[in-house]
Amino acid sequence: MAGEVGLSTLPAWRQALEQVVREDEDVYLELSSVTFVDVAGAGALADAAGRLTEGRRLVLHRPPAALRRVLEMLWPDLTEIEVCA
DSSP, X not given: OEEEESTTTHHHHXXXXXXXXXXXXXXXXXXXXXXXXXXXXXXXXXXXXXXXXXXXXXXXXXOOHHHHHHHHHHOTTOTTEEEEO
């Protein structure tokens, strides 16, 4: 993934996350080339994580700092998302 997740790219982001939900294993997302994720994009990520089967998780590699802060503030108990710096 690369660029920004905002109003114009949100449908593609949601579509990609929908594919993630269908996987059978943990999913690792390389986000070092993502420069910005708006609150709607963070919400879509949290929603996708909440729909994972039990025991699965999303591992975010080097997400934008703002995304980490939004996830911590709005979804502090969402254990299905792991952030790796």
